[in-house]
Amino acid sequence: MIFKKWETKGIINLPLKTKLLITYVLLTFIPMAFLGLAIYYQNIKSIEEEVGEYIPRLLKQANQNIENEISDLENLSNLIYNSSDVLKVLRGSPYQEKSALLEDKFTVENFLSNTYLDGTNSDILGAFLLSNNRTFISTKLNYEGFNFENEFLPYGEPHDFDANVKILLPHQVDLTFQGNPPYILLVKNIKDLDNRNNLGTLILAVQVNFIKEVLKDVDEEENATMWMMDQQGQIIFHTDQAKIGKVYTELNHFPLLNGSFRTTTANDRTLISVNQSHKNKWIVVHSIPLKYLTEGTDVVRNVSIIIFLVLVAITTVISIILAWTVTKPLHVLAGVMKDVEKGNLDVEIPIKSKDEVGILASSFRSMIHRIRELIKKNYQIKLNQKEAELYALQSQINPHFIYNTLETIGASVEEGEQEIVVEMVAILGKMLRYSLSNKENLVPIRNEVEHIQHYLTLQKYRFEERIQFEIDNELENKDYYTPKFILQPIVENAIKYGMQSRRMLQLSIFIKKVLEQSGKEYIEFNISDNGPGIEKNELEYLVQRLQSESWIKRDSGFGITNVHSRIVMMFGNDFGLTIESRKEEGTAMIITIPIIRKEDVERFITKYEGGDPYDED
Numbered sequence: 001m002i003f004k005k006w007e008t009k010g011i012i013n014l015p016l017k018t019k020l021l022i023t024y025v026l027l028t029f030i031p032m033a034f035l036g037l038a039i040y041y042q043n044i045k046s047i048e049e050e051v052g053e054y055i056p057r058l059l060k061q062a063n064q065n066i067e068n069e070i071s072d073l074e075n076l077s078n079l080i081y082n083s084s085d086v087l088k089v090l091r092g093s094p095y096q097e098k099s100a101l102l103e104d105k106f107t108v109e110n111f112l113s114n115t116y117l118d119g120t121n122s123d124i125l126g127a128f129l130l131s132n133n134r135t136f137i138s139t140k141l142n143y144e145g146f147n148f149e150n151e152f153l154p155y156g157e158p159h160d161f162d163a164n165v166k167i168l169l170p171h172q173v174d175l176t177f178q179g180n181p182p183y184i185l186l187v188k189n190i191k192d193l194d195n196r197n198n199l200g201t202l203i204l205a206v207q208v209n210f211i212k213e214v215l216k217d218v219d220e221e222e223n224a225t226m227w228m229m230d231q232q233g234q235i236i237f238h239t240d241q242a243k244i245g246k247v248y249t250e251l252n253h254f255p256l257l258n259g260s261f262r263t264t265t266a267n268d269r270t271l272i273s274v275n276q277s278h279k280n281k282w283i284v285v286h287s288i289p290l291k292y293l294t295e296g297t298d299v300v301r302n303v304s305i306i307i308f309l310v311l312v313a314i315t316t317v318i319s320i321i322l323a324w325t326v327t328k329p330l331h332v333l334a335g336v337m338k339d340v341e342k343g344n345l346d347v348e349i350p351i352k353s354k355d356e357v358g359i360l361a362s363s364f365r366s367m368i369h370r371i372r373e374l375i376k377k378n379y380q381i382k383l384n385q386k387e388a389e390l391y392a393l394q395s396q397i398n399p400h401f402i403y404n405t406l407e408t409i410g411a412s413v414e415e416g417e418q419e420i421v422v423e424m425v426a427i428l429g430k431m432l433r434y435s436l437s438n439k440e441n442l443v444p445i446r447n448e449v450e451h452i453q454h455y456l457t458l459q460k461y462r463f464e465e466r467i468q469f470e471i472d473n474e475l476e477n478k479d480y481y482t483p484k485f486i487l488q489p490i491v492e493n494a495i496k497y498g499m500q501s502r503r504m505l506q507l508s509i510f511i512k513k514v515l516e517q518s519g520k521e522y523i524e525f526n527i528s529d530n531g532p533g534i535e536k537n538e539l540e541y542l543v544q545r546l547q548s549e550s551w552i553k554r555d556s557g558f559g560i561t562n563v564h565s566r567i568v569m570m571f572g573n574d575f576g577l578t579i580e581s582r583k584e585e586g587t588a589m590i591i592t593i594p595i596i597r598k599e600d601v602e603r604f605i606t607k608y609e610g611g612d613p614y615d616e617d
Contacts, residue, residue: 052260059275112138131200145174489559498531
C-alpha cells in the first residue's frame with residue numbers, strides 16, 4: 001500500500017540524487033556515530049602520544065643511571081692499587097716454592113674477599129685475578145666453568161684492553177653461578193704504574209640487580225614488560241627472569257632505537273618505547289598493550305555503541321524502504337552487465353524508469369548495440385593487423401650483417417684462406433637456415449644460443465682481435481624454450497655502438513634460471529659489454545620508449561624495442577627487456593622470459609595466436 005502511494009506521487013521516478021538526499025536526511029545518526037568515533041580515537045591517540053613521549057624520557061634517565069652504576073663498579077677495579085701487598089705479589093715471579101705460592105694466594109684472595117665481596121658491594125658475585133700463570137679467585141657463590149686454559153683469556157697472559165673496562169655478557173663466557181643469577185663481567189688490565197708493565201687481568205662478576213632497581217622506578221604498571229639487551233638482541237635483564245640470556249630476534253624490525261612506536265604482537269596492539277645508551281649501546285625496552293592504556297575510554301566507546309545500535313534499529317526500516325527504490329533496478333542492471341561480461345551481447349534490459357538508473361540503462365543498451373556492430377566490422381581486421389605486425393617484427397633482420405659477412409668471405413678467398421672460408425660459409429648457411437625457418441615462434445634455448453654463437457664467430461672473423469666474447473649457458477642441459485631471435489638484435493646493437501669507441505670490445509652473455517624469494521621463477525638473459533655506455537638522458541628516453549605502446553614504429557634502436565615488444569606481446573608486461581648502463585662503463589641488457597618447457601610450448605603458442613596474449617590460464 002505504501003509503495004503504491006509512492007508510485008502515484010512519482011517518487012519512483014525521482015532523480016537518484018534526490019533519493020540519496022532523502023536517505024541522507026533520515027540517516028542523520030551517521031554524523032553522530034562518526035563524531036563519537038572521532039572523539040574516542042582522538043582520546044586514544046592523545047593517550048598514546050603522551051605515553052609515547054613520557055616513557056622514552058624515563059628510559060633515557062634510566063639508561064643514564066645504569067651507566068652511572070656501571071661507572072661506579074668500574075672504579076672498584078682501581079682499589080687493587082691500594083694494597084701494596086697485592087701489588088708485590090703480582091710483581092713477583094710465579095716460579096716459587098709451593099708454600100710461597102700458597103702464601104701469595106692467601107694474601108691476594110683475602111684482599112679480593114675483603115675488598116669486593118663485603119657487605120658494601122652486595123651485587124658482586126665473584127672476583128677473578130689472573131697474573132703470570134696464576135689465578136686468584138674469591139666468590140660468594142659456587143660456580144662452574146670458567147676454565148681459563150680454554151677460555152676467551154688464555155691462562156696467565158696479559159691482555160691489552162687499553163685503560164678501559166671491557167664488559168662481557170654471560171653468553172660470551174662459560175661461567176655459571178649457583179642458582180643461575182644473571183650477571184655481567186667487568187674485565188680490566190692491572191698495570192704497574194711505575195714501569196707501565198701489565199701485572200694481570202681483574203675480572204669482576206656483577207649481579208644485575210642494580211638494573212632491576214633502576215628500571216622498576218620507570219613504570220609501576222603491572223601489565224608493562226621491560227628488558228635491557230645489547231645491540232645483538234642478547235637480553236641482559238628482563239622482568240621475566242626466564243628470558244634473561246636469550247636473544248630477542250625482533251630487534252632488527254624496530255624502526256627506531258630512541259622513541260616510541262606501535263606494533264601488533266599476538267593479535268594485541270602494543271606500544272613499545274626504546275632508548276639506547278650512549279656509552280655501552282645497551283637498549284632499554286618498555287612494552288605495554290594499548291588496551292591497558294585506554295581502559296577508561298573503552299567505557300565511553302561501549303556507551304556510544306549502545307546508542308548507535310538503538311539508532312540503527314530505528315532507522316533501518318526507513319532505510320530499507322527508501323533503498324529498495326534504488327537498489328532493485330541497480331541489481332537488475334548489474335545482472336545484465338554480468339551476462340554481457342560473459343560474452344552474451346543478446347540481452348534485454350527491462351529497466352524503463354526515467355531517473356539516473358533509467359538513463360544509465362538506456363546508455364548501456366545503446367552501447368551494447370554499438371559493440372555488436374563494431375565487432376562485426378572490426379574483429380577480423382584487428383586480428384589480421386595483429387598478425388601482420390607480429391610478422392613484421394619477426395622479419396626485420398639487419399641485412400648489413402649478410403653483406404659484411406660476404407665481404408669478409410670474399411677477402412678470405414682472395415687471401416687463400418680456404419679453411420676459414422669453408423667454415424664461414426658453413427656457419428652462414430646454418431644461420432640462414434635458422435633465420436628462414438618461420439614455422440616456430442618458440443625454439444629451444446640451446447638453438448638460440450648456438451645461433452648467436454655462430455653470429456659472434458663470424459663477427460670475430462671480421463674484426464679479429466677487436467672483439468672478444470664469452471657465453472655462459474647454465475641451462476645448456478635443460479629442455480627450456482625461448483622466443484626466436486631475441487639475442488641477435490641486442491648483440492648487433494652492442495657491436496654497432498661499441499666498435500665505434502672501443503679498440504677492443506668485450507661481450508659477455510649469461511643465461512640462468514632465477515628463483516625469487518616470493519617463489520616466482522623465470523629465465524634471465526644478461527648481455528653486457530664494455531662499450532661507451534648510454535647518457536642518462538638517452539637511457540631515460542629509451543626506457544620510456546620500451547614502456548610505451550608504440551612498439552611497431554621503425555626507427556633508431558628498433559632492434560631493442562623489437563625484442564621487448566615481442567616478449568611483452570607473447571608473455572605480458574611482467575617480462576621483457578631492461579637496460580642498465582653508465583657512461584664510459586658499459587651497458588647490460590637483461591631479458592626475462594617465463595620458464596617454458598617442451599610440454600608448455602603448444603599452450604603458449606595457442607594462447608598467443610588465439611588472440612589475447614595476456615589471458616591467464
